[in-house]
Amino acid sequence: MQAPLLEMKQITKSFPGVRALDGVSFDLSPGEIHALVGENGAGKSTLIKILAGVYPHPEYDGEIFLDGSARCFANVRDAEKARIAVIYQELSLVKDVSVAENIFLGREPRRFGVINWEKLYSRAQQLLDDLHLAIDPLTPVRNLGIGQQQLVEIAKALSQDARIVVLDEPTAALTDAEVETLFGILNKLRARGVAMIYISHKLDEVFRISDRITVLRDGRTIGTEATSDLDEARVIAKMVGREVGQIFPEVKHERGDVIFEARNVTVEDPGVPGKLLVDRVGFTARKAEVLGIAGLMGSGRSELLMAIFGAHPGRKSAEILVDQKPVQINQPSDAIKHGIGFVTEDRKRYGLILDQTILKNMTLAGLRKLSGRFVTNEDAEAAAGERSARELRIKANSVFTIAGTLSGGNQQKVVLAKWLLTNPRVLFLDEPTRGIDVGAKQEIYAQINKLAERGLAIVLVSSELPEVLGLSDRVIVLYEGRITGEFTRGEATPEAVMSCATGHARRAA
Amino acid sequence: MTDSANTRTGRFKIRTSALRAYTMLLALIVIWLFFQWATIDQYHPYGLFLGAVNFSKLLQQMAVTGVLAVGMLMVIVCGNIDLSVGAVVGLSGGIAAMSQGWGVVPSLAAAIVVGLLIGAIQGTLVAYVNIPAFIVTLGGLEAWRGVILKLTKGATIPVEHPFFRSLGRDFIDPRIGFGLAIAGIAAIAWTNIRRNRARQRHGLKVLSAAAIATRILFPSVVIVAFIFLMNKAGGVPIPVIFLLAVALAGSFLTANTTFGRYLYAIGGNPDAARLSGINLRRYILAAFCVMGALAGLASILHTARVGSASPDAGSLMELDAIASCVIGGTSLMGGRGTVFGAVLGALILASLDNGMSLLNVENWAQYVVKGGVLVAAVGFDMFGRRKA
Numbered sequence: 001m002q003a004p005l006l007e008m009k010q011i012t013k014s015f016p017g018v019r020a021l022d023g024v025s026f027d028l029s030p031g032e033i034h035a036l037v038g039e040n041g042a043g044k045s046t047l048i049k050i051l052a053g054v055y056p057h058p059e060y061d062g063e064i065f066l067d068g069s070a071r072c073f074a075n076v077r078d079a080e081k082a083r084i085a086v087i088y089q090e091l092s093l094v095k096d097v098s099v100a101e102n103i104f105l106g107r108e109p110r111r112f113g114v115i116n117w118e119k120l121y122s123r124a125q126q127l128l129d130d131l132h133l134a135i136d137p138l139t140p141v142r143n144l145g146i147g148q149q150q151l152v153e154i155a156k157a158l159s160q161d162a163r164i165v166v167l168d169e170p171t172a173a174l175t176d177a178e179v180e181t182l183f184g185i186l187n188k189l190r191a192r193g194v195a196m197i198y199i200s201h202k203l204d205e206v207f208r209i210s211d212r213i214t215v216l217r218d219g220r221t222i223g224t225e226a227t228s229d230l231d232e233a234r235v236i237a238k239m240v241g242r243e244v245g246q247i248f249p250e251v252k253h254e255r256g257d258v259i260f261e262a263r264n265v266t267v268e269d270p271g272v273p274g275k276l277l278v279d280r281v282g283f284t285a286r287k288a289e290v291l292g293i294a295g296l297m298g299s300g301r302s303e304l305l306m307a308i309f310g311a312h313p314g315r316k317s318a319e320i321l322v323d324q325k326p327v328q329i330n331q332p333s334d335a336i337k338h339g340i341g342f343v344t345e346d347r348k349r350y351g352l353i354l355d356q357t358i359l360k361n362m363t364l365a366g367l368r369k370l371s372g373r374f375v376t377n378e379d380a381e382a383a384a385g386e387r388s389a390r391e392l393r394i395k396a397n398s399v400f401t402i403a404g405t406l407s408g409g410n411q412q413k414v415v416l417a418k419w420l421l422t423n424p425r426v427l428f429l430d431e432p433t434r435g436i437d438v439g440a441k442q443e444i445y446a447q448i449n450k451l452a453e454r455g456l457a458i459v460l461v462s463s464e465l466p467e468v469l470g471l472s473d474r475v476i477v478l479y480e481g482r483i484t485g486e487f488t489r490g491e492a493t494p495e496a497v498m499s500c501a502t503g504h505a506r507r508a509a
Numbered sequence: 510m511t512d513s514a515n516t517r518t519g520r521f522k523i524r525t526s527a528l529r530a531y532t533m534l535l536a537l538i539v540i541w542l543f544f545q546w547a548t549i550d551q552y553h554p555y556g557l558f559l560g561a562v563n564f565s566k567l568l569q570q571m572a573v574t575g576v577l578a579v580g581m582l583m584v585i586v587c588g589n590i591d592l593s594v595g596a597v598v599g600l601s602g603g604i605a606a607m608s609q610g611w612g613v614v615p616s617l618a619a620a621i622v623v624g625l626l627i628g629a630i631q632g633t634l635v636a637y638v639n640i641p642a643f644i645v646t647l648g649g650l651e652a653w654r655g656v657i658l659k660l661t662k663g664a665t666i667p668v669e670h671p672f673f674r675s676l677g678r679d680f681i682d683p684r685i686g687f688g689l690a691i692a693g694i695a696a697i698a699w700t701n702i703r704r705n706r707a708r709q710r711h712g713l714k715v716l717s718a719a720a721i722a723t724r725i726l727f728p729s730v731v732i733v734a735f736i737f738l739m740n741k742a743g744g745v746p747i748p749v750i751f752l753l754a755v756a757l758a759g760s761f762l763t764a765n766t767t768f769g770r771y772l773y774a775i776g777g778n779p780d781a782a783r784l785s786g787i788n789l790r791r792y793i794l795a796a797f798c799v800m801g802a803l804a805g806l807a808s809i810l811h812t813a814r815v816g817s818a819s820p821d822a823g824s825l826m827e828l829d830a831i832a833s834c835v836i837g838g839t840s841l842m843g844g845r846g847t848v849f850g851a852v853l854g855a856l857i858l859a860s861l862d863n864g865m866s867l868l869n870v871e872n873w874a875q876y877v878v879k880g881g882v883l884v885a886a887v888g889f890d891m892f893g894r895r896k897a
Binding site: 109335344351354360365379380 | 845
C-alpha cells in the first residue's frame with residue numbers, strides 16, 4: 001500500500017460528561033475507500049467532524065497528518081482548503097437555488113465582484129458531464145430527488161478539487177438504482193486517486209465498495225483490516241463485542257393479554273413520493289410487557305410509531321386494534337383517547353415547550369382530565385404535578401421551574417411524566433435515553449420496568465442495542481422499513497440482532 | 510420538590526414574566542409622574558395630567574385600542590397576527606351605522622356578527638388552508654376597506670340613535686360605580702379565600718392570614734381610589750366599563766381555561782402541542798373568531814364616540830393593537846404574553862398620546878416618540894433576557 005494521504009493519531013475528544021473518542025487512530029491512502037462502521041454513538045460522526053474542522057484544533061487531543069505533515073484545522077474553511085470535502089447525511093444544499101449555483105455556492109466565478117454566470121453554468125455542466133449525470137445545471141435543487149441531490153453534493157465536492165471525500169450514510173435515502181449510480185461514480189473517483197471515507201450501517205454495501213474497514217466502538221478503534229480479510233459476521237462481532245452490563249435489573253414480567261396490535265403499517269416518505277419508509281410492518285404489545293424495536297438509524301422505527309400515533313405528515317396506512325377491536329387513529333388526540341402515550345424522540349423539538357414551566361409541560365397532554373374540561377384548576381394540576389415529580393425524582397427547585405433550564409435527563413423525565421399523567425395503557429418510548437447521562441439513564445430504566453410491572457404495555461425503540469436487549473421481553477428488528485427478525489429475551493443475542501439490523505440475516509421467531 | 514409553594518409566594522424569587530410586568534408598571538408610573546410634573550401651571554398647581562377629567566378622557570381614548578389589544582394578544586400568542594382589525598373596525602362600524610333603521614339592538618348585534626364572520630373566514634384560511642396569517646390579514650386589510658367604500662359609497666354616516674351614542678360618550682351613575690366596586694372587592698375576597706381552601710384540600714402549602722389580607726386589600730384600595738377619581742368626573746365612562754369587562758374575560762380565558770393553555774402551547778411549540786393531542790386548527794380558528802368579535806365590539810365603541818362612521822374609520826388601529834401587545838411583553842414569535850401586559854401597553858400608548866397633546870408637542874414628534882418607545886421596550890426586554 002502507498003504512503004498514507006491522511007493519518008489521524010490518538011484522537012481524543014470529550015464532551016461534558018462523555019468521552020466521545022478515546023485515542024482513535026485512522027489512516028487513508030490515495031485511491032482508497034475506507035469504511036468506518038460502528039453502532040450509533042460509537043464516535044464516527046465526532047471523528048469526521050474533527051477532520052472537517054467542525055471541532056477545531058484545541059478542542060481535541062491528538063494529531064492529524066496530511067501527506068506526512070502535521071495539520072490542525074481551526075475551522076471548516078481550513079479543512080476545505082486542505083481539499084477535504086464532507087457530505088453529511090442531512091444534505092446542505094439550498095433548495096430553491098439552481099444546481100449550478102449550489103455547486104459553486106460561496107465560490108462563484110466573479111469578475112469585479114459580479115458573478116460570471118456563463119462561466120458558472122459551463123463549469124457546472126462540465127462537472128456533471130464528467131460524472132455522467134443527466135442533470136440540468138439550471139434546475140432548482142428542490143425539483144431533484146434525494147438521490148440526485150446526493151450526487152450534486154458529490155459534484156460540489158469535486159468542484160473543490162477534493163482529495164478526500166467523506167460520505168456519511170450516503171445511501172440512507174437512495175433507491176437501489178440510485179445506489180448503483182452512486183457506486184459507479186465512487187469507483188470512478190477511486191480510479192482517479194480520490195480517497196474516500198465511507199460511513200454506513202449497511203454492511204452489504206460496505207463489503208461491496210470498500211477496500212478497508214475500521215470498526216469503532218464506544219469511542220475506541222477496535223480494528224482496521226482489509227475488507228477481503230473480513231466477513232459480515234466478524235464485523236458485527238467487533239461492533240457489539242461488549243458485555244451487556246448489570247445496569248439492567250433482571251426482571252421477569254408477568255405477561256398479560258394482547259392489548260394493542262398494529263397490522264400492515266405502511267408509511268410513505270413525505271418528501272419522496274413512492275418511497276416507503278415503513279413497509280407492511282405489524283406487531284402486538286401485551287399488558288405488562290416491554291416490546292423492544294431494534295434497528296439502526298433510518299430503519300423506519302420512529303416513522304412507524306409516529307404513523308401509528310397519527311402524527312406522520314405524509315401518506316400512510318395501518319390497521320390498529322386496541323383490546324382486539326379495530327380503532328381509527330387520524331390524529332394524536334385519537335391515540336391518546338385510546339390510551340396510547342408517546343414519549344417522542346428529540347424532546348426539544350417534539351416533547352417540550354421549553355419556555356413554559358415543568359408543570360404546564362407535564363399537564364399538557366392530560367389537561368382536560370387533570371384540570372377541567374374548560375376552566376382549569378391550577379391547584380389540582382399542581383398537586384398532580386408535584387406527586388409526579390416526586391415519583392420520577394425530577395431534580396428542580398419546583399414544578400414552576402422553566403423546562404428549558406433543566407438537564408437533559410430531567411427534561412426527559414418531564415416528558416415521561418406528561419404521558420403518565422394521561423393514564424396510558426400502552427406507552428411508546430422512542431429513544432428515551434438519548435443524550436442523557438448514565439445516572440439518569442438508569443433511573444429511566446428503573447421506571448420502565450416499574451411501569452411494565454404496573455401492567456402497561458411498553459413499546460421501546462432504541463438504537464442502543466444493550467438498552468433494547470437489557471429491557472425487552474421480546475425484540476423485533478427493523479431494517480429498511482421491514483421486519484427482519486423477531487426474538488424472545490433469551491434468544492436475543494447482540495450478534496443475532498445486529499445481523500438482522502444490518503440486513504445481513506433474517507429471522508422469524 | 511418540597512419548597513415549591515414557597516417559591517411561588519417567596520419574597521425574593523419573582524418569576525420572569527412577573528418581573529417584566531413590574532418593569533412596565535414602573536415605566537407607566539414614570540411616564541405619568543413626568544406628565545403630571547410637566548403639566549403644572551398657575552391653574553393646576555399639582556399638575557393637570559392625572560386630574561379626574563383628563564384621566565377619564567385618557568381612559569376613554571384607550572378603550573378601543575385596549576379591546577383590540579386583548580383580541581390581538583390571543584392571535585399573537587398562538588403564533589399568528591391580524592393586520593385587518595383596523596379595516597374590520599371600519600366595516601363593522603359602517604354596517605352598524607347603516608343598519609340603525611332596524612333598531613339599535615339589531616344594528617349593534619350586526620357589528621359584532623360581521624366581526625365574528627370575518628374572523629371565522631380569515632381564521633379558516635389560516636388554520637385549514639394553511640395560508641400564513643400575515644398574508645390572509647394583509648389581504649383582509651385591503652379587501653374589507655374596499656367593501657366599506659362599496660357599501661357606504663364613500664359617505665360618512667352619522668349615529669342617530671341616542672343609546673348608540675351613549676355607549677361611546679356617557680358615564681355610568683356614580684352609585685352604580687360604587688356598587689361595582691363593592692361587588693369587585695367581594696369577588697376578590699371570595700376567590701382568594703376559596704383558593705386557599707382548595708390548596709389545603711390538595712395538600713399544597715396554605716397562605717398565612719396576613720398574606721391573604723394583603724392580596725385582598727391592595728386591589729381593593731386601587732379599585733376604590735379608581736372609582737372615587739372617576740366619580741369626580743361624572744362616573745366611570747361606559748367604554749371603560751366595556752374595556753374592563755373584556756380585559757377580565759380575556760384574562761380569565763387565557764390564564765384559567767384549557768383554551769388559553771392550548772393557545773400558549775401552540776405558540777410555544779406547535780410540534781409538541783400537536784403530539785400532545787391538541788387540535789391546532791380548531792384553536793387557531795377560535796382565536797381569530799374572538800379577535801373578530803372584539804373588533805366588532807371595538808367598532809361600536811369607536812363609532813359611538815366619534816358620532817359617525819366614516820369610510821376610513823379604524824385605519825392603523827391594527828398597528829396600535831400590535832404595539833400594545835409588544836410593549837406589554839408579548840413575543841411576536843408566539844407563546845409569550847399576557848392580557849394584563851397588553852392592556853398595560855395600550856395604557857402606556859394612550860398616556861403618551863394624551864400627555865404629549867396636553868403639552869402641545871408637535872405631531873411629528875409624537876410619532877417619533879411612540880415609535881421609539883415601541884422599539885425601546887423590546888430592546889430592554891432582549892437586553893434583560895440576554896443577561897439572565
